[in-house]
Amino acid sequence: MTKPVCVLVGAPGSGKTTVGELLAGALGVGFRDTDHDIEAMAGKPIPEIFVDEGEAHFRTLERAAVAAALASHPGVLALGGGAVLAEENRAALVGHTVVYLSVELTDAVKRVGLGAGRPLLAINPRATLKYLLDQRRPLYAEVATATVVTDGREPDDVVAEIVALLRG
């Protein structure tokens, strides 16, 4: 089985996509993001999946995308912010190198703004992010083999810490 060199988890705005692309470049490996895989599978953007079929259907596609990517992607893999909600996904992460990009409310709100492209944050992003962070912190921590704090830091600085972590 081919394992990702690093799986990134964290809340919306933690930088999984931004840091993941830079990290893959620094390591000279490919980058994959389950949010993009789901959009390719569904043939439409995530907000449209939420509108047309609902969140439960999105989560079903997400479980399939996570399982497929963990089994086949050798590079850097970013998971969607809510992937850790499913017990099946948390179990699938056991044995992988999983970096939790942590972010607290102030920076998360600044980064996601009015939540464009993020259907769960379409209404009242600050209150919703607070709820999501409180609900998910323990789940991100449960699956993580390392935690990297991103608050007040530039993506390049976060990437450098992860590269050092991976090189042991």
Ligand SMILES: Nc1ncnc2c1ncn2[C@@H]1O[C@H](COP(=O)(O)OP(=O)(O)OP(=O)(O)O)[C@@H](O)[C@H]1O
């Ligand atoms: N460490 C950082 N410092 C400042 N801005 C950042 C940092 N990381 C990401 N950003 C910015 O925050 C925004 C959100 O980042 P990004 O899309 O990478 O988050 P994400 O974790 O992939 O979110 P989602 O779960 O919604 O996919 C982007 O505009 C990005 O440029």
Ligand SMILES: O=C(O)C1=C[C@@H](O)[C@@H](O)[C@H](O)C1
């Ligand atoms: O936090 C979440 O539940 C989500 C985060 C995004 O990455 C997408 O997976 C989707 O918008 C749901």
Ligand SMILES: [Mg+2]
């Ligand atoms: Mg992303």
